[in-house]
Amino acid sequence: MKLRWKSLPFRISLIFLLTTLLIEGVLFLLLYHTLLGERVTEEINRLESRAESHSHVLSSSFTQETISHVAAMESETDTKVAITSSDQRVLKTSAQFPEALSDLVRMDAVSGKTDQTVVIDDDWENRPYLAVRTPIVSGEESLDGYVYMFLPTEIIHGISHRLQFRFLYITGVALIITIATFVLLSRLISNPIRLLRRATEDVLKNPEELRLPTSREDEIGELARSIESMSLELARLRKERNRFLSDLAHEIKTPLTYLRGYAEIASKPGTPPALKKQSIQTILEESQALTEMVENAFQLAQLDENTFTLHRQNVRGDELCHDLERLLSNMFRVTAIRFLSRADCPRQDVLLDLDRDRILQVFRSIAHNAIEHSEANQVTFDVTLRDDGLEYIIADDGKGIPEQDLPHIFDRLYRVEKSRSRLTGGSGLGLAIADQIVRLHGGKLTAQSDGESYTTFIVFLPYTSRTPFV
Ligand SMILES: Nc1ncnc2c1ncn2[C@@H]1O[C@H](COP(=O)(O)OP(=O)(O)O)[C@@H](O)[C@H]1O
Ligand SMILES: [Mg+2]
Numbered sequence: 001m002k003l004r005w006k007s008l009p010f011r012i013s014l015i016f017l018l019t020t021l022l023i024e025g026v027l028f029l030l031l032y033h034t035l036l037g038e039r040v041t042e043e044i045n046r047l048e049s050r051a052e053s054h055s056h057v058l059s060s061s062f063t064q065e066t067i068s069h070v071a072a073m074e075s076e077t078d079t080k081v082a083i084t085s086s087d088q089r090v091l092k093t094s095a096q097f098p099e100a101l102s103d104l105v106r107m108d109a110v111s112g113k114t115d116q117t118v119v120i121d122d123d124w125e126n127r128p129y130l131a132v133r134t135p136i137v138s139g140e141e142s143l144d145g146y147v148y149m150f151l152p153t154e155i156i157h158g159i160s161h162r163l164q165f166r167f168l169y170i171t172g173v174a175l176i177i178t179i180a181t182f183v184l185l186s187r188l189i190s191n192p193i194r195l196l197r198r199a200t201e202d203v204l205k206n207p208e209e210l211r212l213p214t215s216r217e218d219e220i221g222e223l224a225r226s227i228e229s230m231s232l233e234l235a236r237l238r239k240e241r242n243r244f245l246s247d248l249a250h251e252i253k254t255p256l257t258y259l260r261g262y263a264e265i266a267s268k269p270g271t272p273p274a275l276k277k278q279s280i281q282t283i284l285e286e287s288q289a290l291t292e293m294v295e296n297a298f299q300l301a302q303l304d305e306n307t308f309t310l311h312r313q314n315v316r317g318d319e320l321c322h323d324l325e326r327l328l329s330n331m332f333r334v335t336a337i338r339f340l341s342r343a344d345c346p347r348q349d350v351l352l353d354l355d356r357d358r359i360l361q362v363f364r365s366i367a368h369n370a371i372e373h374s375e376a377n378q379v380t381f382d383v384t385l386r387d388d389g390l391e392y393i394i395a396d397d398g399k400g401i402p403e404q405d406l407p408h409i410f411d412r413l414y415r416v417e418k419s420r421s422r423l424t425g426g427s428g429l430g431l432a433i434a435d436q437i438v439r440l441h442g443g444k445l446t447a448q449s450d451g452e453s454y455t456t457f458i459v460f461l462p463y464t465s466r467t468p469f470v
Contacts, residue, residue, distance in 0.1 A: 007190055008189055009189055009190050013178050014178075016181055017174060020177075024170055032160070036124075044119055044132065048117050051132050051149040054070050054149075055135065055137075071092045071094050075094040078151065079094075079149055079152075080093070080094050080150040080152075081093065086144060088105060088108060088110065088146065105148050115137060118132065119131070128152060128153055128154075130151045131148065131149070133146050134146065192213060196213075196227065203234065208231075255289060262280075266279040296430070297429065300412065300436070310354075313354070313355075315356055317351070317352060317390060318349060320352065321383055324360075331367045331368070335371050337396075338378045339378075339379050339381070341380070341381045342381065347385065348390065349466065350464075350465065351463060351465045352463045358441075359437070359461070365430040366394050366434065370455070373426070374396045374398025374399065374455060375399050376398030378397050379397075380394075380395050381393070381394055389443065389461050390463060391459070393458050395454060395456040396454065397453060399453075400449040400451045400452050400455050401447065401449040401455055403451050410431050410435040410445070410447075412432045413427065442461075443462060444459075445458070
């Protein structure tokens, strides 16, 4: 495993280590000072009480024998004792009494209250001995001398060292735990993430052959699953795009062939003027159809890329209804189809947020299809107010759309009757575009037909608010 400084496990482990050390350090300092402080006080108290009990014995019998006895008693212990006269002349000490302590006794300036036990030295950190002094006072309140007692501070230093050692020991354990955490986190987090990253690098090359740990029940599994569904969607889109492109190329090829054929006829010197004129007319029509198709394809590409901008504005339901009535009746006026509106426009007292021109384009496409494909005698228009939007219904009594074709009419380049549609110049993109535009508005475009006697298109558009205008 490579140790990478900026990796997630490394950072988490480092935070873990620092936190542990911080907590441990604070605890250690607290413990160190409290424990040692208490221990020093305890030792000094013991030293004082021992000195006092010696002084008690000596005050009742300040003889050479008792003095020797006391000194001999202390020779058995860690503590040292010195018994002095009232002018601090050392009378007797315990065995192996260091010279430094004798000097200390000699230099000890007795001042203030001489009739009490006094701590001469409690600086355990810098001095080799803790020291106390107790006066020896006999019955008549006369000062016979002093008992000096000393405790080597080694013991306390020993405790201090043991605590420090324990601190180091815990630090070591924390380090080991940190390393273990690092290894564990790397296994649990880094490795799967790295695996995912490598897999996603392959997504672009081969989205269908992605192998990811999707069965895991944690966040990694979730991520893997969403990457997988993303890549499947990518594969689907790619396939769709490729199909669309090859279909489009095919669609464009046909009018181009016609253009060339008629251009050749028109340019031949022997062509009669009437045929020439007709050829040029066909060339014009074909090139117009071609332009339209390219424009439609361009619009679809924009819709796909989300670069298709809607110029939304607040539109009153009643006004839109009137506009649609006018648009449709104008379109059907020049045909043999009768147009009938059943819409009660003034009742549409709602506000819609939409791109008016784009929505008119949708209705124009639907009406255009009725004119081109339906063979209907009559087309009706109606509007229904629903809970959350408006439903516009355009129904014709034409030949209908076969059941098997109905689900596909919104697909790109899909036409029910390829040859007939070609004659009418349709490219099969109109409804695909209309569907996308309605979707962009948060609405829905649906078609119904029995395949023989009618076709109905329903455009649902959500409204922003129900505002009473009247
Ligand atoms: N009112 C209708 N009656 C019968 N067929 C229709 C009707 N509207 C649409 N269609 C069918 O749906 C197909 C797709 O329509 P569209 O996407 O507008 O393409 P285009 O009009 O360019 O052929 C048409 O080719 C036609 O076969
Ligand atoms: Mg059409």
